[in-house]
Amino acid sequence: MYDLGAAFVAALRLIGGLDPGLLGIVALSVTVSLSAVAIAAVLGLPLGAAVALGRFPGRRGVIVTLNALMGLPPVVVGLFVYLLLSRAGPLGSLGLLFTPGAMVIAQAILITPIVAALARQVVEDAWAEYQEQLRSLGAPPRRALWTLLWDTRFSLVTVVLAGFGRAAAEVGAVIIVGGNIEGVTRVMTTAITLETSKGDLPLALGLGLILMTLVLAANTAAYAIKEAAQRRFG
Amino acid sequence: MHAGAALLPLVLDRVSYAIDGTPLVSELSVTLQAGSRTVILGPNGAGKSLTLRLCHGLLRPTSGSVRWAGAFSGEPMRRQAMVFQRPVMLRRSALANVAYGLKLAGMAKRERDDRARAMLDRVGLLALADRAARSMSGGEQQRVALARAWALQPEVLFLDEPTASLDPAAARAVEAIIRAIHEAGTKIVMTTHNLAQARRLADEILFLDRGRLIERTPAEQFFRAPTTPEATSFLREESI
Numbered sequence: 001m002y003d004l005g006a007a008f009v010a011a012l013r014l015i016g017g018l019d020p021g022l023l024g025i026v027a028l029s030v031t032v033s034l035s036a037v038a039i040a041a042v043l044g045l046p047l048g049a050a051v052a053l054g055r056f057p058g059r060r061g062v063i064v065t066l067n068a069l070m071g072l073p074p075v076v077v078g079l080f081v082y083l084l085l086s087r088a089g090p091l092g093s094l095g096l097l098f099t100p101g102a103m104v105i106a107q108a109i110l111i112t113p114i115v116a117a118l119a120r121q122v123v124e125d126a127w128a129e130y131q132e133q134l135r136s137l138g139a140p141p142r143r144a145l146w147t148l149l150w151d152t153r154f155s156l157v158t159v160v161l162a163g164f165g166r167a168a169a170e171v172g173a174v175i176i177v178g179g180n181i182e183g184v185t186r187v188m189t190t191a192i193t194l195e196t197s198k199g200d201l202p203l204a205l206g207l208g209l210i211l212m213t214l215v216l217a218a219n220t221a222a223y224a225i226k227e228a229a230q231r232r233f234g
Numbered sequence: 235m236h237a238g239a240a241l242l243p244l245v246l247d248r249v250s251y252a253i254d255g256t257p258l259v260s261e262l263s264v265t266l267q268a269g270s271r272t273v274i275l276g277p278n279g280a281g282k283s284l285t286l287r288l289c290h291g292l293l294r295p296t297s298g299s300v301r302w303a304g305a306f307s308g309e310p311m312r313r314q315a316m317v318f319q320r321p322v323m324l325r326r327s328a329l330a331n332v333a334y335g336l337k338l339a340g341m342a343k344r345e346r347d348d349r350a351r352a353m354l355d356r357v358g359l360l361a362l363a364d365r366a367a368r369s370m371s372g373g374e375q376q377r378v379a380l381a382r383a384w385a386l387q388p389e390v391l392f393l394d395e396p397t398a399s400l401d402p403a404a405a406r407a408v409e410a411i412i413r414a415i416h417e418a419g420t421k422i423v424m425t426t427h428n429l430a431q432a433r434r435l436a437d438e439i440l441f442l443d444r445g446r447l448i449e450r451t452p453a454e455q456f457f458r459a460p461t462t463p464e465a466t467s468f469l470r471e472e473s474i
Contacts, residue, residue: 132292133322137335137382138311147334151325233325234368 010202011209022203026210029187032100032174033167036107037115040167041160044112048119049145052127066120069113074106078176081106085177098179103187106173111163118159123148154229161222165215239305241313241389242268242421244289249298251284251445259284260445261298268389271412271422273432273453276442277468282425285442286392289423290316312339315388319395321379323367328359328374331367332382339386353381357411373404380411384420391415393424397431409435429472433457441465 014022051062083089085097085105096102126148134144149156171189178185180194188207195204244266251259259281266272266289274282287293288300291311302310315335324331329350336346354360357377362370367378376396383391393412397405405428412435416422426432432439436453441464449462460466 130322130324132287132316132318135292136290136311136316136318137386138309138338143338147324153325232369233366234323 004201007201007205011206014202014206015210019206022206022210024183025186025188025191025207026214028100028185029168029189029211030214032103032187033107033164035104036111036167037160037164039104039108040112040115040163043108044115044163045119045149045156045160046145047112048116048121049123049149051116052120052124053141053145053148063117063120066113066117070117072110072113074110074170074172075176077106077110078173081109081173081177097177098181098185100178100185102177103174103185106177107167107170110170110173111167114166115159115163118162119149119156122152122155122159126152154226154233157225158222161218164218168211168215168218239307240268241302241304241306241310242266243303244390245299245301245303246289247299247301249288249295249300251281251288251293252296258445259288259295262288262445262447263298264440264447264450265303266390266421266423268421270437271416271424271435272438272440273436274423274425274440274442275427275429275432275468276448278427279444280442281445282442283394286316286394286423286425290314290392292316312386313388314390314392315383315386316392316394317376317379317383317396319398321375323370323375323378325368326366327364328354328367328370328378329363331378332385335382335386349385350381353385354378356384356414357381358407371404373400373407376400376404376408377411380408380415384411384415384418388420390421390423393422395425395427397426397428405431427472429457429469441468443468 048066051059051066081102082097084091085094085102086092087097096105130144130148130151134147139147169189171193174185174187175190175193178187178190180186180190188211192204192207192211195201195207246262246264249259249262250257262285274285276282284293288295291300306313324334326334329347332350332353333346336349341349351360351363354363357380359374359377359381362374367375370378380396396412397408400408409431412422412424422435424435433453439449439451439453439456440447441449441451441456441460441462443464448464449456449460451461456465457469460469
């Protein structure tokens with residue numbers, strides 16, 4: 001039985017000593033997840049708003065699908081992207097498999113539905129309040145959509161950060177399409193998986209602590225932004 | 235104030251509006267002319283707010299037609315405005331709220347900011363121009379909403395119970411602004427359930443009951459001697 005206390009101390013030492021291997025892993029994690037969340041925001045926010053405002057046949061189906069996709073299993077997304085990007089796959093010629101690019105794609109697919117589904121709810125609630133006023137002022141649908149996104153921006157920051165938390169914390173998708181290659185595609189979650197199975201608990205614990213801190217910091221920031229905004233803009 | 239062809243008169247021809255087969259407005263025919271202040275009165279559920287929304291174009295009649303009979307041809311929404319019982323303030327400054335409608339109308343940034351400032355000045359809120367609109371009091375928000383509507387220089391302004399959620403002082407301020415908007419040349423069509431307010435503001439009364447237009451009379455005559463028994467009993471009950 002590994003001494004948990006010793007592992008903990010060793011973990012703190014790794015963090016305190018700014019171990020370059022550890023820093024590289026953290027940096028890649030953050031880069032990949034931030035890229036994925038940026039893509040998810042660009043696609044998911046307007047998509048969610050469009051579904052919120054749109055009246056088209058099959059709208060209910062789209063909403064149910066979006067909500068269901070929030071629970072998309074990361075390994076399934078990983079497998080799907082793997083098949084797309086593998087040498088024999090339709091996008092195999094891009095040579096993206098086992099690169100950070102593939103990991104960004106997988107995570108973006110994973111969290112775009114989350115961002116879209118949560119944004120739809122936020123924007124739809126706002127639309128119920130704003131609809132008559134915006135139509136009265138003569139706002140065409142596209143303009144109304146941007147106005148609603150802008151007016152709910154502080155709630156949407158929370159939505160996007162929820163997506164970031166999910167991306168940073170998932171392991172199933174990135175381990176399949178990234179391959180957990182040291183120095184190339186190894187991120188915090190895949191490293192934790194590997195080090196734990198190898199029995200190197202200090203590194204696993206250290207990464208775990210950093211991951212927790214990161215997610216906590218992101219959510220604290222989201223909360224603070226929303227609070228401050230509510231005081232300022234009501 | 236209004237260059238070019240007029241939107242008014244507004245002609246409602248046998249307008250009905252129903253939800254799930256339940257008629258809420260029935261066979262409403264009326265022509266609204268420029269100039270006067272028209273106040274729509276009636277008991278709860280008479281269809282006052284629905285009628286305003288049908289006139290403004292927010293709702294489509296189930297049957298019948300709403301037609302702007304003036305020579306103006308173009309997007310009628312651009313020449314009319316509406317103020318709601320609860321003002322919807324965008325999450326931005328009072329100034330930006332007033333400028334928003336002008337932006338939709340395609341006005342350049344500098345010009346719309348100048349206009350928005352001038353309008354806030356007219357409703358007595360210039361000092362609060364940079365305040366977040368949602369942090370203002372209900373009365374102030376309604377004045378911002380009036381400034382936002384007025385800034386569009388509408389030919390017609392619809393107001394749906396504009397003072398219903400306000401205290402008497404704030405309501406007075408709103409009434410004064412409505413008067414000023416009218417004096418500047420805008421046709422006023424409003425609903426209220428405040429009879430004293432109707433007396434103060436109305437030139438003519440449209441009295442609705444259960445979705446039907448019962449009576450249309452000059453205000454002075456309506457309050458002295460309404461011509462229908464429905465209006466008579468409404469005035470009697472309301473004044474108790």
